[in-house]
Amino acid sequence: MIEALNLSKSFNSGAAIAADNISFTCADGEIVGFIGPNGAGKTTTIKMLTGIIRPDSGKVVINGFDMAEKPLECKKIIGYISDNPDMFVKLTGYEFINFMADVYGVPENVRAERIDYFAEQFGMEKSVFSQRMTGYSHGMRQKTMIIATLVHDPKVWILDEPMVGLDPQSAFNLKRMMREHADKGNTVLFSTHVLEIAEKVCDRIMIIDTGKLIYTGTMDALKNGEEGGDLEKIFLKMTAEA
Amino acid sequence: MRPLIIRRLASVIMRSNSMEEAGNKKRKAWIMGFTAFVLLFVVIPVTVMTGFFTFILTKGLMQTGHPEFGIKLMYGLISIFTVVFGINVIFNELYFEDDISYLLPLPLKPEELVLSRFLAVFVGENMMQFAVVIAVVTGFGIAHPMNVLQWIISLAAGFLLPVIPMAVIAIAGMLLMTFTRFIKKKETVRRISYAIIILILAAGAMMLVSIDISEIVVFIIEGTASNVLFVKILDIIFPQTGLIADFMASGSVWPILVFAAICLLSLVLLSVCARLFYMESVTRLNETTHVQKNAASSQSVVFRSAGMSLFIKEMRILVRTPAFMTNCVAANFVWPVFVLIFAKIMRADLGRAALSAYFAEQSHKTAALAVILAITMVTAAMNCLGSDSFSREGKGFDYIKFIPVSYKLQWNVKTAAAMIWTLAGTVPFFTIFVIYAGFEVITAVITMVLVISSAFFVTELGMLLDSLNPKLFWLDALSALRENYNTVFCMGITIVVCGLLAGGLFLPVPAPVTAGIEALLLCVADVVLYLVSMRAGVHNLMQIGE
Ligand SMILES: Nc1ncnc2c1ncn2[C@@H]1O[C@H](COP(=O)(O)OP(=O)(O)OP(=O)(O)O)[C@@H](O)[C@H]1O
Numbered sequence: 173m174i175e176a177l178n179l180s181k182s183f184n185s186g187a188a189i190a191a192d193n194i195s196f197t198c199a200d201g202e203i204v205g206f207i208g209p210n211g212a213g214k215t216t217t218i219k220m221l222t223g224i225i226r227p228d229s230g231k232v233v234i235n236g237f238d239m240a241e242k243p244l245e246c247k248k249i250i251g252y253i254s255d256n257p258d259m260f261v262k263l264t265g266y267e268f269i270n271f272m273a274d275v276y277g278v279p280e281n282v283r284a285e286r287i288d289y290f291a292e293q294f295g296m297e298k299s300v301f302s303q304r305m306t307g308y309s310h311g312m313r314q315k316t317m318i319i320a321t322l323v324h325d326p327k328v329w330i331l332d333e334p335m336v337g338l339d340p341q342s343a344f345n346l347k348r349m350m351r352e353h354a355d356k357g358n359t360v361l362f363s364t365h366v367l368e369i370a371e372k373v374c375d376r377i378m379i380i381d382t383g384k385l386i387y388t389g390t391m392d393a394l395k396n397g398e399e400g401g402d403l404e405k406i407f408l409k410m411t412a413e414a
Numbered sequence: 415m416r417p418l419i420i421r422r423l424a425s426v427i428m429r430s431n432s433m434e435e436a437g438n439k440k441r442k443a444w445i446m447g448f449t450a451f452v453l454l455f456v457v458i459p460v461t462v463m464t465g466f467f468t469f470i471l472t473k474g475l476m477q478t479g480h481p482e483f484g485i486k487l488m489y490g491l492i493s494i495f496t497v498v499f500g501i502n503v504i505f506n507e508l509y510f511e512d513d514i515s516y517l518l519p520l521p522l523k524p525e526e527l528v529l530s531r532f533l534a535v536f537v538g539e540n541m542m543q544f545a546v547v548i549a550v551v552t553g554f555g556i557a558h559p560m561n562v563l564q565w566i567i568s569l570a571a572g573f574l575l576p577v578i579p580m581a582v583i584a585i586a587g588m589l590l591m592t593f594t595r596f597i598k599k600k601e602t603v604r605r606i607s608y609a610i611i612i613l614i615l616a617a618g619a620m621m622l623v624s625i626d627i628s629e630i631v632v633f634i635i636e637g638t639a640s641n642v643l644f645v646k647i648l649d650i651i652f653p654q655t656g657l658i659a660d661f662m663a664s665g666s667v668w669p670i671l672v673f674a675a676i677c678l679l680s681l682v683l684l685s686v687c688a689r690l691f692y693m694e695s696v697t698r699l700n701e702t703t704h705v706q707k708n709a710a711s712s713q714s715v716v717f718r719s720a721g722m723s724l725f726i727k728e729m730r731i732l733v734r735t736p737a738f739m740t741n742c743v744a745a746n747f748v749w750p751v752f753v754l755i756f757a758k759i760m761r762a763d764l765g766r767a768a769l770s771a772y773f774a775e776q777s778h779k780t781a782a783l784a785v786i787l788a789i790t791m792v793t794a795a796m797n798c799l800g801s802d803s804f805s806r807e808g809k810g811f812d813y814i815k816f817i818p819v820s821y822k823l824q825w826n827v828k829t830a831a832a833m834i835w836t837l838a839g840t841v842p843f844f845t846i847f848v849i850y851a852g853f854e855v856i857t858a859v860i861t862m863v864l865v866i867s868s869a870f871f872v873t874e875l876g877m878l879l880d881s882l883n884p885k886l887f888w889l890d891a892l893s894a895l896r897e898n899y900n901t902v903f904c905m906g907i908t909i910v911v912c913g914l915l916a917g918g919l920f921l922p923v924p925a926p927v928t929a930g931i932e933a934l935l936l937c938v939a940d941v942v943l944y945l946v947s948m949r950a951g952v953h954n955l956m957q958i959g960e
């Protein structure tokens with residue numbers, strides 16, 4: 173469960189407000205989609221949730237742990253995929269995955285199993301993992317990143333544009349994995365620019381614009397009566413008004 | 415060809431090369447401080463010294479009737495620097511910079527691309543050199559009066575000094591890339607340029623060993639300096655230096671006209687070569703970018719503790735990134751070569767008996783301690799392992815914050831990774847030395863404590879500086895080092911501290927006593943620095959990127 177309470181964040185000593193008093197809860201068993209125009213504050217909010225940046229005010233609570241007070245407990249629960257997969261490219265896939273598994277203390281046999289499972293899901297030859305990631309395509313890096321992030325079987329998934337660069341089959345499998353994970357009573361929060369994805373997999377969506385949360389609620393409630401239930405039209409209208 | 419486009423493009427290239435983060439006040443203050451620091455402690459002393467040296471040299475040479483020789487020598491040396499540093503930079507600029515792939519699809523002529531990149535390198539790389547040129551011309555002009563026109567033309571010619579060697583490198587580079595296939599990677603170029611630096615150093619050292627200094631003085635006094643092999647070689651490779659020198663000494667216009675003609679010709683040749691060869695070679699290079707193969711780790715899953723895994727990751731990145739491998743790792747092992755060359759030049763006897771006899775004397779021992787301290791501290795600052803430890807992470811820095819590992823442990827892992835290489839480059843050599851030189855046990859122990867504690871001091875200082883304001887936005891790893899001002903600050907502070915400590919050794923108290931006190935002081939400073947790191951340093955980490 174992710175609880176965000178009155179999160180605010182500004183950059184350059186207050187010159188740019190990236191998040192303005194944002195509060196929401198992502199319950200267990202729920203997939204929440206995070207949408208909004210470029211520069212709206214999605215990545216900034218996600219970075220506050222994962223402990224990468226500290227909010228100017230407000231607090232983050234993950235499964236009952238306060239990020240400011242018990243950062244390590246929080247971070248152990250979270251699996252985070254950043255919007256930039258070009259990390260540690262000098263390492264091989266295996267070295268990177270093992271690194272992340274070590275950091276989260278995943279036992280050897282468990283990680284071998286999980287690597288097998290994900291490689292299968294993403295249609296990756298395991299021999300690729302013996303090569304350095306400098307030679308990977310964008311999508312291969314993204315997949316390796318996802319595997320490295322999920323190898324410790326985190327309860328809370330926080331994914332910043334996870335579908336970018338994935339082929340249709342892998343994207344489909346990732347969506348299915350998100351559903352399965354949530355159905356086991358876990359929490360998934362992800363940002364995306366593809367409204368169809370948000371529409372299909374999310375139990376709830378949050379719309380953010382210029383740092384403010386302008387809508388949170390279920391898909392059905394949002395569509396109820398408005399614009400013939402077309403998410404695209406609703407989204408465009410809401411972000412234009414705000 | 416459109417000159418305006420070339421200028422615009424050059425300025426865009428220069429700005430993107432330096433990749434400064436915009437609008438960050440702290441960073442701006444940092445840069446201001448850095449500029450002042452460099453001006454005060456590097457540019458001004460170097461230029462004043464060069465100017466003064468040229469003045470003395472020219473004054474002396476005027477009595478032999480060869481006033482131009484001083485200029486020729488200085489310009490020859492400057493040109494050597496141009497070539498040594500130019501090879502790497504020009505190759506990168508023409509073939510390996512990341513922005514090339516964005517420029518290639520634009521409707522630009524090849525000569526426009528090449529000339530704009532050439533201009534960017536020319537301005538970007540030669541600022542410091544221009545300062546030296548001004549100093550040289552001024553030193554000469556004071557010793558050997560010139561009229562106003564001569565001053566102006568001399569300065570202009572000095573500015574243009576690097577044009578010819580750089581154009582030659584660029585042309586040679588394009589020919590090489592077009593007609594051979596052996597350079598496919600940045601690293602190859604870097605290796606070649608390092609090989610050339612080593613060759614030049616070796617040649618210089620050999621000359622120094624073989625020539626008697628008094629012989630050169632005689633040559634100069636008799637006005638026959640051009641008989642010296644080194645000078646002859648310079649004359650042949652860099653004829654333009656002779657032309658400028660002749661003009662400055664005699665005021666005759668012909669040499670300078672010839673110089674201008676050669677400059678122009680080299681640029682024309684560069685454009686022609688660009689039109690003929692550049693596109694083909696650069697596109698082929700982009701096609702052949704290969705997937706790096708490497709020894710497959712046979713075991714796919716291995717369990718390690720988080721700290722150990724972080725440490726191994728740190729080592730892998732250091733060793734696998736060529737810029738880090740050469741500047742941070744290999745650099746620790748270079749100084750013994752210089753010490754050996756120096757010993758050879760001084761014709762020192764390096765046998766055990768001779769060494770222990772020499773270092774039996776107290777003052778020699780003190781000097782040895784001072785040198786050991788200086789080598790350790792300068793090595794630790796120069797390898798940038800501390801002062802680049804967070805900047806090294808670049809855009810991937812975020813992981814430090816989201817992995818469930820305490821900042822303290824991560825800090826300690828980075829300290830360990832830095833200390834290992836610094837100590838590997840110093841401790842073994844100095845251990846051998848203290849045994850060979852026959853130091854008493856107490857002195858030997860104090861020496862080793864000095865080495866370890868001073869290395870730790872510099873590393874931790876560097877890390878603290880880097881945690882305050884790391885350079886995280888860089889495209890290629892070399893600029894993580896070159897454009898990270900923390901490394902320079904760290905070096906500056908290290909030199910001051912090192913000067914104080916080394917000077918302190920010569921106080922009129924027995925050396926083991928002063929050395930012991932200094933070792934103790936360093937240990938106390940280390941403890942303090944470490945405590946500061948564990949509080950303020952770790953706190954700095956949390957603030958990065960906010
Ligand atoms: N480190 C930073 N320094 C200064 N400003 C920042 C920083 N990080 C983000 N911002 C600003 O905060 C605002 C929100 O950025 P953020 O990256 O959260 O947007 P986003 O919703 O993720 O956009 P996108 O859809 O393009 O990924 C932007 O105006 C951005 O310029």
Ligand SMILES: [Mg+2]
Nearest residue numbers: 214215216255
């Ligand atoms: Mg974003």
